[in-house]
Amino acid sequence: MSALLQVRDLSLHYGPRVGCEDVSFDLHPGELLCIVGESGSGKSTLLNAVAAQLTPTAGSVRYRQRDGEWLELGALSEADRRRLAREEWGFVTQNPRDGLRLNVSAGANVAERLMALGMRHYSQLRATARHWLERVEIDPTRIDDAPTSFSGGMQQRLQIARTLVTQPRLVFMDEPTAGLDVSVQARILDLLRRLVNELGLAAVMVTHDLAVARLLAARTIVMQGGRVVETGLTDQILDDPQHPYTQLLVSSVLTT
Amino acid sequence: MTAALMLELRDLSKSFELHQQQGARLNVLRGFDLRLHAGECVVLSGPSGAGKSTLLRVIYANYRPSLGAVHVRHQDRWLDLAKATPHEVLDVRRHTLGYVSQFLRVIPRVPALDIVAEPLVAHGVDVQQARRRAAYMLSRLNVPERLWQLPPGTFSGGEQQRVNIARGLIVPRPILLLDEPTASLDADNRAIVAELLAEACSAGSAVLGIFHDEDMRDRVATRLFPMQALEAA
């Protein structure tokens, strides 16, 4: 099976400071890859550089689009980058308020990406929005409510619906469950696990939570100080960590 | 006719380097060889600490071997899991290599039936058909039907273990690794598991397992493979 995304020797520096350095990985269709590491390890920088939200200092990111053609993301025009983000990608932010449009209703938030793709049939937009609210376990009668009236967990589920409604091929997620309490977190993780399976999504998810990686990702990348210190099957990394930093991370997990 | 060779371990060593404990080194396996054929059920025997579980985990590629090779016959070609890419390992796990441990890894909010059906769905079977097969497995293992739609987090140890076995055996895999899957089962249920394993073997699966219970061992083993702890040796 051929890769969907190829990252090679990717570096991003903030002036003299290293954001991430020399990162390479492949992502295959239908695969969820976790990037773990503590705060400041460069995982969010890496995610943003891969998703073409930040401009890398060196290295390349290639993406194979729906028609099979490989795109070099560094060489993309703004128009093409936005087209990809609209038609083939999704991005879920840690704080749902950054990913949602707070001054319009939940339904409009879900329908917006469809309208951006040119859908102009109100009743269909509405039916699709309702269907997706149900899929993320939001009562569809709340379709006309403002997201500001939703709890944090509901807002995050709304953001997931808004992102997945266009059936993207590749989704980037930046700590989608951080900042939510444990029961809410479990619900969102279960939801993500199910949707990723049902839709056959490929995804790159940043998390500091090893349990999240174990639940969702077949493969994991461990980062420290901007560099990849270990990469492989998630269960391998968690059960037989090789690098001192990974061993420290694994031994720091609280067990109940 | 001799049965096909399915798994071959050559000069396998595994040691753990504990960076959190001043780089202490723990040698568990050294120069280990083993051959497993289709249709046989090899039971590892030996005291605790002999590295039986570690061996199974190394074969499953859950642990990375320090030295040596884990050759697996995967869809009519041989693959060394010690050198395979993560994607190859995942493919081998999906289709060839099954692993059943003592413990069910519970996924929050997912009902028992779906936990059992999941590997079959990953194998490429459609969801409804996989659920029907899961229901068959659960009923064979005497898991009461009222539990099927519940997440197994609150089940008893024995119930969880039977769900786990159903999940582990639902896909007919050419190689099965079993790490004391029957530890908390009563005699009746152990007998059912033994029956299922015998069926798997006669269907051509190669089984490598750990069973502390002697009765179970005698029922299923076609061959015993003794192991000893390295430090004692």
Next chain:
Amino acid sequence: MTPRYNFAFLDEDTKRMLRRALLKAVAIPGYQVPFGSREMPLPYGWGTGGIQVTAALLGPDDVLKVIDQGADDTTNAVNIRRFFSRVAGIATTERTADATLIQTRHRIPETSLREDQILVFQVPEPEPLRTLEPREAETRTLHALADYGLMHVKLYEDIAQYGRIATSYDYPVLVDGRFLTSPSPIPKFDNPKLDRSPALMLFGAGREKRLYAIPPYTRVESLAFDDHPFELQSWEHHCALCGSNDSYLDEVVVDDSGTRMFVCSDTDYCSGHRPEARA
């Protein structure tokens, strides 16, 4: 004419700058052209953008009509008309058919315009996406990429809240199939008059320092959904003064007891349709 001012108040360099911007605006229908908006002797919001456009266009032979909400006799209209007759000495009129240049706030005259006429709109907010996207850099990018899905979010919200597209003025249009454009706060009743109009339409936003244009005979399409097409307002009433049933009506309270009547908002059209005028 007050001799202390240059013709039409603005100096010639400023007028040239404005004309250049206007030529660019005409060349790219619907595109917002930045211009060096000047301080005018009246406050922002009173039509400073429109006045600067008018000043740049006026010649000595022009006949100017100014309307505010369709009426020639409101304070704003009277002031602007008097301003130009003082600083340019040009002729003014209240009759649509007689004017060569019409400056307007919030209406398009009911009388059909001709090729030899120019309509100048006063625009408070030239950016139709502004309420949805506050960042100027982002709205410019959206225009550059013709990425207009966002505008439909507003129309969606209308239908979700009111069961129909409730936006009744400043109803967004797509000019020449390319640029999303604010028609200024005219009632959507007037939107069809923008489409393929024989007269040149120019838009000036003084505070926001933007000009744009809809050249003659340009296609102007009002946005809508497939199952919620663009619809015009209609009234059950006829104009109480002229009896017209096809013009835009204002509801007017006429006494302290709350008696109401409906009258044409276009005062010139109304007076031309009264029985005594027809007779």
